[in-house]
Amino acid sequence: MGDIRQSLLPRDVLSAAKELLYHLDIYICNLVQSGRQPPQVDSKTLELVEEFILHAPKDRNTPGRRMSALQELQLLEIMCSCFQEQSRDTVRQLMFSALFSLQGNQADESRMGLLGKLVSMAIAVGRIPILECAATWLQRTHRVYCVRLAQVLVDDYCSMVPGSVPTLQNIHSASPRFCCQFITAVTTLYDLTTEELTPPLELLQMIVSWIQDDPRLVLITFLNTPLSGSQPISSLDVTPLGGLMRWCVKAPLAYRRDKKPALTNGSTENEPETGPLFSALHLSVLQVFMLLPNILNEKGLFGRLALLQMESLATLTSDLSRLLDQADKHTHTSSTDTHALSQLTLDRLAQALQVAMANGALLCSRGKSVDREDGKIKVVLLQLVLSGPVMYYNNIHTPPLAFSPHAAHSPIASHPTHPTHPTHPTHPTHPTHPAHTSHTPLATHPSSHPQYPGQAFMTGMPFPFRPSH
Template identity: 85%
Template sequence: MGDIRQSLLPRDVLSAAKELLYHLDIYICNMVQSGRQAPQVDTKTLDLVEEFILHVPKDRNAQVRRMSALQELHLLEIMCSCFQEQSRDTVRQLVFSALFSLQGNQADESRMALLGKLVSMAVAVGRIPILECAATWLQRTHRVYCIRLAQVLVDDYCSLVPGSVPTLQNIHSASPRFCCQFITAVTTLYDLSTEELTPPLELLKMIVSWIQEDPRLVLITFLNTPLSNSQPVSSLDVTPLGGLVRWCVKAPLAYRKDKKPVMVNGTGENEQEAGPLFSALHLSVLQVFMLLPNILTEKGLFGRLALLQIESVAALISDLSRLLDQADKHTHTISDESHAASQLALDRLAQALQVAMANRALLCSRGKGSRILNLLQLILSGPVMYYNNIHTPPLSFSPHAAHSPIASHPTLPGHAPHTPMAPHPSPHPQYPAQPFMTGLPFPYRPGH
């Protein structure tokens, strides 16, 4: 396609971009029809995309070509039509990749800006082919850029335009794959560490309603991903389970009534409004864990694949220990509501870990399991000690306690019998000691 550059140069920016999209579609169609294995778009074609669609000049002395806002809107409409009219998914995916795969150069910022506008428009006008391509992009791209795309959609539909949330909510039925990836991205973005990184109430309501309606939604990417294709190390998790557990556990402390209210769309939202939503979300996450044995067994992965990563659990426990330590340091000014919030966070952590381990969503080797138990015990025993990762040397109690997560499960062949760990006496009266690994002692309490 390199020979068409001279014909594009005299055209205005919109006409040149439209012509290049037309030639790009033909070029990729021919490449796919040739039966070439793993077709790749050549470098010259990518250079044309950067020059005439992303407007990154290839010549230092060349004049920068820019579109007006109206021209850019027309380009987005043209792109929507191109993807909608192309019937072959393979061609659509290759065109999308040629336009938006990050190359590690100065054109990437232009790619991200155009991508955010295109996906936002696709949500608004229901262009399912673009959402499907974007779902694949989210699965293959570095998580830093994935959360940037998610932030654009949250800003557009949950913050900037009042009443536009139902439009975004429709992606649940329009493209479950994209919806699943979007949930994974926003749970990665909003880690509840600050007010700015606490999910807007409208977003929370939407995600809770999605998962309540269809708990399997959070497993869509996992169910549709060939097991032979390993996820890139820096990509999003294959499910949002880790992020959802983090939300549920940290929420009681992030939304405490005695803290400054979280601002959403200019109005204060506190624990009274968010609390029941996180409670419902916690129950839904536990229900998803309980679906996993049959799903993993069907795939031949029961006991072999962990959908809740142990590194994620270790990071959550470390975060929770810091939050509880901060609450301890201010007990002279914090009300009983703070103590109740801390207890609820501990209850949810215990419930999530036990249900995940019972259903083999979380797998622990002896060494890693004992280190997780160490961190859990340190939360209760105080003073809180901070651990940056899971490789902290274990304490002196028995490692066998970590290997048998649920007392009702039979002892695995070749492993020592499990001896339940006695509850550790807690010097903090507001945090009663919890028998974390001896069954399911914590009933779900929807009233919290």
């Protein structure tokens, strides 16, 4: 395609970009039809893309051409139509890669800027082929750039334009692959270490509703990707399970940092809204873990592939240790409230680890602890969970989930006074351990929110090992 450069130079910026997209489509179609494996776009073509679409200067002495805001909008519309009209997914993926695969050069900033605007427009106008290509891009690109794209979309649909969240939420059924990768990216972006890195309420509500509607959504990338071992360190995790677990575990303490003034009842402004959401999300994550044995066995990966990595667990425990120390120093929170929130955090971590181990998501030898100097977490929590008996939670295996309108009729809600005890995995009717007295339920859900029924699993389940403080 290098010979078309001279014909593009006299054109205005929009006309040249449109013409190059047309030739790029034809070039990639011929490349695919040639049967060359793997089909690869040559460097000359990539240089044309950088010069006439991304407007990177050919050399230092040549000023880069710029589009007006109107011309850029017209280019985005042309690109949306181009991907929509191309029926072959292979061609679309190669074209998307030629436009937006990062090359480690000066044009990458232009690539990221144009990519964010294109994906945002694709969400707004329902261009599924672009979202499918973006899902592949998120799977193959360094996580630093993945979270940058996620930040653009969150800003566009959860911050800048009031009432635009439903537009983003509706892509759940249109492109589940993109939704899965988007969840993974935002859980990587928002690690709850600061107020700025805490997910907006609208985003949290949307993700909870997505997973409640379809728990397998968070496994789509894993289910559709050939896996032989661990993913590259630089890429996003193969599932968002680790990030979602981090959200649930850290939330009780992270949302009580000194960023909101305490109200007269000792709670913060956003706690009543986020508390039930994180509780519902925690239950959903545990239910996803329960789906894994059959899936891993079908792939022949049970006991061979860990979806939760010990390295990320070590980071989580280190973060929890700092949060526990910060909670002890709060002056506007009573010691009883601080203890209850700390206990809830530790309980959620213990529950998640035991269910993850029981269902093959976490692989580690019993008694193994994280090699961190984290006192409370390392010695008390991880050793008690990893050394204790595996508990099978038979009362969380079926929907409806969390605050579904049918939750009152679910097995979870209908038997709140009969907690499940640990049983042998092959003989569920014969307990292998004596029954334990239930501890006092943690008051995690304000009674003023009847639309979010309390979870019996979270508030009434006997837990035989109690962390000490």
